[in-house]
Amino acid sequence: MSISILGSGAFGTSLAISIANAGRDVTLWSRDNDAAEEMQRTRENAQRLPGATLPYNVTVTSELSAITDDTVLLAVPMQQLRSVLVANPSLHNRTLVACCKGIELTSGKGPIELIQEVAPAATAAILTGPSFAADIAKGLPTALTLACADADRLRDLQNQLMAPNLRIYRSSDPVGAELGGALKNVMAIACGAAMGAGLGESARASLITRGFAEMNRMALALGARSDTLAGLSGFGDLILTCTSTQSRNYSFGFALGGGQDFDPSVTVEGAATARATLNRADAMKIDMPITRMVVALLDRKLDVREAMAQLLARPPKEE
Numbered sequence: 001m002s003i004s005i006l007g008s009g010a011f012g013t014s015l016a017i018s019i020a021n022a023g024r025d026v027t028l029w030s031r032d033n034d035a036a037e038e039m040q041r042t043r044e045n046a047q048r049l050p051g052a053t054l055p056y057n058v059t060v061t062s063e064l065s066a067i068t069d070d071t072v073l074l075a076v077p078m079q080q081l082r083s084v085l086v087a088n089p090s091l092h093n094r095t096l097v098a099c100c101k102g103i104e105l106t107s108g109k110g111p112i113e114l115i116q117e118v119a120p121a122a123t124a125a126i127l128t129g130p131s132f133a134a135d136i137a138k139g140l141p142t143a144l145t146l147a148c149a150d151a152d153r154l155r156d157l158q159n160q161l162m163a164p165n166l167r168i169y170r171s172s173d174p175v176g177a178e179l180g181g182a183l184k185n186v187m188a189i190a191c192g193a194a195m196g197a198g199l200g201e202s203a204r205a206s207l208i209t210r211g212f213a214e215m216n217r218m219a220l221a222l223g224a225r226s227d228t229l230a231g232l233s234g235f236g237d238l239i240l241t242c243t244s245t246q247s248r249n250y251s252f253g254f255a256l257g258g259g260q261d262f263d264p265s266v267t268v269e270g271a272a273t274a275r276a277t278l279n280r281a282d283a284m285k286i287d288m289p290i291t292r293m294v295v296a297l298l299d300r301k302l303d304v305r306e307a308m309a310q311l312l313a314r315p316p317k318e319e
């Protein structure tokens with residue numbers, strides 16, 4: 001059974017390597033013809049995942065007609081997912097596995113809801129959880145959550161995507177899986193900002209814990225299950241992303257907190273997702289103080305010390 005991956009960034013390339021090393025043929029699609037040709041020739045994604053070798057059974061292409069598999073992984077940034085789906089109607093009757101973590105700014109939708117809106121005939125699934133592309137590409141052990149509402153298709157997909165270094169757990173709660181992955185990026189920005197501003201490890205632990213409470217509040221109100229939030233896609237990814245300098249969201253927050261510049265070409269999903277989440281939380285009257293502070297930081301309305309002081313000064317409450 002072969003797999004196609006749309007999006008040849010760091011994550012798409014790392015999944016291609018891991019799945020191909022498990023013996024399945026992979027077609028990796030890039031929107032950029034020159035980049036696709038270079039990757040196909042050099043067997044490396046020098047721009048997004050330098051140092052990792054593409055196995056012989058990965059074919060890199062910019063031809064959409066080469067995407068003939070039923071299973072297509074969508075490994076593009078969340079804010080690009082709609083345009084990718086709209087531009088590729090030939091994919092609309094396939095099994096589309098979102099690999100992005102975020103909430104669309106313009107609609108407030110997560111990847112599953114977005115696939116269902118644009119491609120209602122597709123089977124929508126999400127692959128998410130604590131995983132750095134560089135780790136996966138090196139063959140380091142990684143566990144992920146794969147969520148889909150179609151239980152039979154979910155088992156097939158799980159078997160297709162498992163690899164020696166990639167353990168995939170099934171979940172029947174796509175809403176919970178996608179929200180955990182999206183919201184943890186907002187908390188990673190908050191934690192990075194606190195660390196960048198020198199507020200200390202204790203402050204970070206508080207932000208992780210209270211951030212998790214905040215994630216649960218929003219996710220449960222939207223129909224997610226609390227055990228999903230406590231799993232790899234929620235708590236697991238929250239811990240990884242809030243504590244590692246490998247994370248782009250954490251590093252972006254760290255630069256923000258330290259008053260340093262950050263390369264604008266780097267994918268930082270949590271920025272747009274913080275705004276989308278706050279819009280939705282306000283509409284639903286859900287209290288998300290850390291998300292609110294992240295948006296205030298992004299808008300330069302507060303600095304990190306002011307934001308933390310406001311969080312600490314909120315009225316006393318029960319944990």
Ligand SMILES: NC(=O)c1ccc[n+]([C@@H]2O[C@H](COP(=O)([O-])OP(=O)(O)OC[C@H]3O[C@@H](n4cnc5c(N)ncnc54)[C@H](O)[C@@H]3O)[C@@H](O)[C@H]2O)c1
Pocket residue numbers: 007008009010011012031048075076077078080083084099100101102131132133134266267269
């Ligand atoms: N990098 C990781 O460690 C990692 C791990 C887990 C999940 N993810 C998630 O995967 C998603 C993609 O992240 P990434 O790390 O691969 O990002 P990246 O910045 O490395 O690559 C993004 C890729 O998307 C492509 N792209 C952007 N807009 C496009 C469009 N309109 N049409 C086609 N292709 C387009 C770019 O050309 C690029 O190849 C994100 O949602 C991220 O949260 C990343």
Ligand SMILES: O=P(O)(O)OC[C@H](O)CO
Pocket residue numbers: 101129130131132185188237240241246247248249250267268269
């Ligand atoms: O580099 P980040 O912050 O996008 O995080 C990558 C993955 O989501 C970690 O699981």
